[in-house]
Amino acid sequence: MAKVGRTAGLIGAAVGVLAAGAAAGVAVERQLIGRRSGQRAQLEAEPFGSLRGTPHVFTADDGVELYVEVDELKRSRRPEPEKKRGLRRKVVNPPEDLTVIFLHGYGLNMDCWHFERRDLAGIGTMVFYDQRSHGRSGRSPKENVSIEQLGRDLYGILEKFAPTGPVILVGHSMGGMSIMALAELHPELFGDRVIGVGLCSTSAGGLDQVPIALPGRIGMMVRTLATPTVSALARIPDVVERSRKAGTDISYLLTRKYSFGSEVPPAYTEFVNEMIAATPISVIAEFYPIFALHDKYGALEPLQKVECVVIAGDKDHLTPFEHSEEIVRHVPGAELVEVPNCGHLGLIEHHREFTAALLGMIERAELALGQT
Numbered sequence: 105m106a107k108v109g110r111t112a113g114l115i116g117a118a119v120g121v122l123a124a125g126a127a128a129g130v131a132v133e134r135q136l137i138g139r140r141s142g143q144r145a146q147l148e149a150e151p152f153g154s155l156r157g158t159p160h161v162f163t164a165d166d167g168v169e170l171y172v173e174v175d176e177l178k179r180s181r182r183p184e185p186e187k188k189r190g191l192r193r194k195v196v197n198p199p200e201d202l203t204v205i206f207l208h209g210y211g212l213n214m215d216c217w218h219f220e221r222r223d224l225a226g227i228g229t230m231v232f233y234d235q236r237s238h239g240r241s242g243r244s245p246k247e248n249v250s251i252e253q254l255g256r257d258l259y260g261i262l263e264k265f266a267p268t269g270p271v272i273l274v275g276h277s278m279g280g281m282s283i284m285a286l287a288e289l290h291p292e293l294f295g296d297r298v299i300g301v302g303l304c305s306t307s308a309g310g311l312d313q314v315p316i317a318l319p320g321r322i323g324m325m326v327r328t329l330a331t332p333t334v335s336a337l338a339r340i341p342d343v344v345e346r347s348r349k350a351g352t353d354i355s356y357l358l359t360r361k362y363s364f365g366s367e368v369p370p371a372y373t374e375f376v377n378e379m380i381a382a383t384p385i386s387v388i389a390e391f392y393p394i395f396a397l398h399d400k401y402g403a404l405e406p407l408q409k410v411e412c413v414v415i416a417g418d419k420d421h422l423t424p425f426e427h428s429e430e431i432v433r434h435v436p437g438a439e440l441v442e443v444p445n446c447g448h449l450g451l452i453e454h455h456r457e458f459t460a461a462l463l464g465m466i467e468r469a470e471l472a473l474g475q476t
Contacts (some may be wrong), residue, residue, distance in 0.1 A: 149371075150218075150369075150371060152215065152218050152371070152375045153215045153218070153375075155215075155218060155221050155222060156173060157173035157174050157175040157176075157230070157232065158173065158174045158175075158176065159171070159172070159173055160172040160173070160174060160265075162233070162260060162261060162264055162265075164236065164256070164257050164260055165256055165257075165260060166244075166245065166248050166253070168236050168241070168242045168243070168244050168245075168248070168257075169241065169242040170233050170234065170235075170236060170241045170242070170257060170261070171214075171233060171234045171239060171240035171241045172231065172232070172233040172261065172265065173214065173231075173232045173233070174229065174230070174231050174232075174265060175221070175225065175229065175230040175231075175232075176229055177200065177202075177226070177228050177229045199228075199269065199270055199470060199473060199474075201228075201229075201268065201269030201270065202227070202228030202229070202269060202270050202271075202272065202466075202470070203228055203229045203230075203231060203265065203266035203269060203270070203271050203272070204224070204227060204228050204229070204230050204231070204271075204272040204273075204274060204466070205230075205231045205232075205233075205258070205261060205262060205265070205266065205271060205272070205273050205274070206220070206221075206230065206231065206232045206274050206275075206279070207233075207235065207258065207273070207274070207275040207276070207278075207279030207280070207282050207283065208234070208235060208238070208239075208276055208278075208279050209275075209276045209277030209278045209279055209305075209306075210277060210278040210391055210395075211238070211379070211380045211383045211387075211388060211391075212238065212239075212276075212376075212379045212380070212383075213234045213238050213239030213240070213379055213382065214232040214233060214234050214239060215239075215375075215379065216276065216376075216379060216449070216451065216452065217232060217276075217451065218375075218452070219451070219452065219455030219456075219458075219459060220274075220451060220455065220458065220459050220462065223455070223456075223459045224459060224462070224463065224466075227463070227466060228272070228466075229266075231261065231265045231266065233261055235254060235257070235278065235279070235282070236248075236249075236253070236254070236257060237249070237383075237387045237390070237391070238383060238387070239382070243387075244390075246390055249390045249391055249394060250394055251278075251281050251282065251284075251285045251394055251397075251398050251400070252285050252288075252289070254278070254281070254282035254285055255282055255283075255284075255285025255286040255287075255288065255289050256285075256289065257282070258273075258282050258283065258285070258286045259286055259289060259290055262286075262293075262297070266297075270297065270298075270299045270469070270470075270473055271293075271297050271298050271299065272298075272299065272300040272301070272302070272465075272466055272469060273286075273298060273300070273301050273302070274301075274302035274304070274462060275301075275302070275303060275304065275306065276304040276305055276306065276451055277304070277305050277306050277422070277423060277448065278306075278391075278395075279304075279306070280303040280304060280305075280306030280307075281306060281307070281308075281395075281398055281400065283301060283303065284308060284400035284403050284404065285400065285403070287400075287403045287404065287405075287406040287407060288400060288402070288403035291403075291405070291406040293406075294406035294407060294409045294410050295406070295409030295410055298410055299410055299411065299469040299470075299472070299473055300410050300411040300412070300465050300466055300468070300469030301407055301410055301411070301412045301413075301465075302412075302413050302415065302461070302462045302465055303412070303413070303414045303415070303428070303431060304415050304416070304450065304451055304458060305415070305416050305417065305420055305422075305423050305428075305448050305449075305450055305451070306416075306423055306427070306428070306431075307398070307423045307427035307428075307431075308398075308399070308400045308401045308403075308404060308427070308430065308431050308434065309398055309399035309400060309401050310399075310427065310430075311395045311396060311398060311423070311427075312395075312396035312397075314422070314423075314424060359373050359376055359377055359380075360373050361421075362421055362422060362447065362448065363376050363447050363448055363449040363452075363453070364446075364447040364448075364449060364453045365417050365418070365419030365420070365445045365446045365447035365450075365453065366419075366445040366446070366447075366453065366454075368452075368453050372449075372452055372453065375452070376449060376452070401430075401434055404431065404434040404435050405434075407435045407438065408435055408436060408437060408438075410469065411465050411466075411468045411469035411472060412435055412437070412438035412439070412465070413438065413439040413440075413441060413461050413462065413464065413465040414428045414431050414432050414435075414438055414439070414440050414441065415428075415441040415443065415450065415457075415458055415461045415462075416428035416441075416442065416443070416446075416450070417442075417443045417444075417445075417446025417447050417448070417450045417453075417454070418442055418443065418444055418445070418446060419445060419446060419447050420446070420447055420448045420450070421447070421448065422448045423448065425442060428440060428442075439461070439464070439465065441457070441461045443457045443458070
């Protein structure tokens with residue numbers, strides 16, 4: 105049993121990070137990565153997970169309860185964001201009823217928007233929620249695990265928490281796919297209620313052709329084996345979860361490799377590890393196959409009616425930059441932002457560049473709204 109546990113732990117960690125863009129462990133052993141005990145003290149402390157809003161529970165159309173937090177706009181917070189963040193607002197009289205909805209990616213939770221939540225405070229009412237089966241949200245029935253259902257969830261969230269006024273949608277990875285699903289289901293919202301969209305490190309399709317771990321044919325063989333491997337691990341959840349909680353060097357290294365494209369503080373990697381470790385292996389197994397089926401190029405046309413920015417890193421191994429370029433080809437007029445030395449979790453790794461690009465899109469959307 106001990107050998108099975110070790111094997112399951114390593115495979116579980118590897119598949120988890122390759123599928124979700126992060127690793128499956130929480131604790132990180134120090135020897136292999138050469139960290140000294142005093143290294144953490146030299147880093148600027150960042151209170152990940154400390155930003156909290158007013159909690160709500162929203163019941164989706166199939167009965168799944170989604171956990172939501174709302175950062176209400178306060179007039180005292182409406183002036184320019186702090187200059188030390190390097191952000192400047194250009195819109196003098198932005199709409200007071202603007203709502204910005206943030207959608208996280210696969211295997212993560214709303215806390216992945218930590219930096220954007222901090223630095224965009226005051227831009228409008230901000231809504232964050234954990235996607236079904238993730239974070240604090242309820243578990244989805246297996247038959248309702250689909251990108252289309254995520255789009256229906258977003259529609260419900262929008263109707264409940266932004267019943268009036270202009271709306272901005274911002275999605276990372278699976279969150280961006282959820283926005284595309286909404287555009288397919290309710291194209292009439294775009295250019296009317298929805299005035300701006302930010303797509304971060306995402307894809308509109310073709311992910312089944314992206315090699316995993318290694319380039320070329322070997323990487324495609326790994327991708328072919330990933331789904332049955334994850335499914336097999338999901339059948340022994342107790343063994344896998346014990347191994348994941350134990351933590352391994354390999355989980356840390358995989359997280360760093362597949363989440364980031366440059367050297368980042370160890371706290372960033374550990375933060376991602378903690379989010380992924382909170383996602384059961386059975387959830388990873390249920391969601392992973394839907395990405396190979398994802399094809400929403402035909403749903404991108406409504407995004408031409410709004411301000412749109414597509415942001416991605418040049419070292420993203422999970423949703424390669426070419427996928428962002430392809431989205432922009434289908435959305436003429438959208439801004440394409442390539443962030444150098446950036447992996448899949450650019451919203452954490454290079455959060456200043458991501459936040460600046462999102463702020464620019466929001467300002468353009470507000471300006472266009474004021475001219476109508």
